Amino acid sequence: MRRDVFQAIADPTRREIIGMLSQRPLNLNAIAENFDISRPAVSKHIRILTECGLVAVQLRGRERYCHAQLHKLKEVVDWTERYRVFWTKKLDALEDFLAADQRSGKKVQTKIANRKISKKNR
Amino acid sequence: MRRDVFQAIADPTRREIIGMLSQRPLNLNAIAENFDISRPAVSKHIRILTECGLVAVQLRGRERYCHAQLHKLKEVVDWTERYRVFWTKKLDALEDFLAADQRSGKKVQTKIANRKISKKNR
DNA sequence: ATTTTGCGTAACCGAAAGGTTACATTATAT
DNA sequence: ATATAATGTAACCTTTCGGTTACGCAAAAT
Numbered sequence: 001m002r003r004d005v006f007q008a009i010a011d012p013t014r015r016e017i018i019g020m021l022s023q024r025p026l027n028l029n030a031i032a033e034n035f036d037i038s039r040p041a042v043s044k045h046i047r048i049l050t051e052c053g054l055v056a057v058q059l060r061g062r063e064r065y066c067h068a069q070l071h072k073l074k075e076v077v078d079w080t081e082r083y084r085v086f087w088t089k090k091l092d093a094l095e096d097f098l099a100a101d102q103r104s105g106k107k108v109q110t111k112i113a114n115r116k117i118s119k120k121n122r
Numbered sequence: 123m124r125r126d127v128f129q130a131i132a133d134p135t136r137r138e139i140i141g142m143l144s145q146r147p148l149n150l151n152a153i154a155e156n157f158d159i160s161r162p163a164v165s166k167h168i169r170i171l172t173e174c175g176l177v178a179v180q181l182r183g184r185e186r187y188c189h190a191q192l193h194k195l196k197e198v199v200d201w202t203e204r205y206r207v208f209w210t211k212k213l214d215a216l217e218d219f220l221a222a223d224q225r226s227g228k229k230v231q232t233k234i235a236n237r238k239i240s241k242k243n244r
Numbered sequence: 245a246t247t248t249t250g251c252g253t254a255a256c257c258g259a260a261a262g263g264t265t266a267c268a269t270t271a272t273a274t
Numbered sequence: 275a276t277a278t279a280a281t282g283t284a285a286c287c288t289t290t291c292g293g294t295t296a297c298g299c300a301a302a303a304t
């Protein structure tokens with residue numbers, strides 16, 4: 001099981017579960033009530049969220065209370081943060097420029113292709 | 123095709139492609155050189171990234187230059203941003219508390235379950 | 245003691261994901 | 275004009291995903 005945070009939040013149902021649990025812990029049935037899918041299906045989602053550390057389960061008798069452990073989302077934030085500059089005003093202007101160029105078919109490629117690059121930044 | 127940004131960045135290869143393209147536009151073969159997978163496989167990844175708006179393709183003769191369009195990542199940032207409070211120092215302390223409780227089996231549940239919640243925050 | 249509740253798990257299913265090879269097409273180079 | 279380079283696409287395969295129903299089991303309620 002690969003189970004990384006990126007894959008975990010790819011599913012919209014799991015993102016909803018995260019939203020619910022961020023407000024207060026819930027046991028499995030309480031979560032399932034909010035969805036049209038079956039209880040075992042929710043159980044599987046919880047398992048995935050648990051495996052990647054986004055949710056922690058606390059046993060209370062026969063109930064399992066699920067807590068959001070959202071500091072694990074920092075992994076996602078850290079990745080996106082590297083590209084934050086790309087949605088600032090200044091950069092948007094460049095994107096617009098490129099989009100316009102694409103429509104007109106004008107030659108501007110070299111300008112972009114030769115931008116200085118820094119190695120090893122994955 | 124669902125093709126939302128969350129699903130697009132779930133795949134590690136696509137995240138690497140995004141990292142490469144954020145430095146400079148590349149044509150498809152240039153991208154493929156960096157991976158062990160076949161060229162058609164890369165082509166499929168580019169298609170997915172294009173469909174959700176993370177990449178734009180600019181045709182130059184027989185070549186297709188792929189540009190990163192990273193302002194679309196803002197969607198991801200906006201979602202995660204709602205939970206930023208959960209990985210600040212203060213909240214981490216709460217998480218630690220919960221984790222310790224889970225180990226000891228002590229009763230603290232009600233305290234958390236009764237936290238004030240605000241509606242409609244998905 | 246018996247029933248009900250809250251859950252995990254197993255077996256199964258169809259669809260989608262991620263990859264491959266083979267082939268077609270068009271632009272450029274020779 | 276012919277060959278080669280850059281790419282899309284189709285057909286196919288295997289694995290994973292997200293869901294289901296059926297069942298089992300322990301805790302709680304009766």
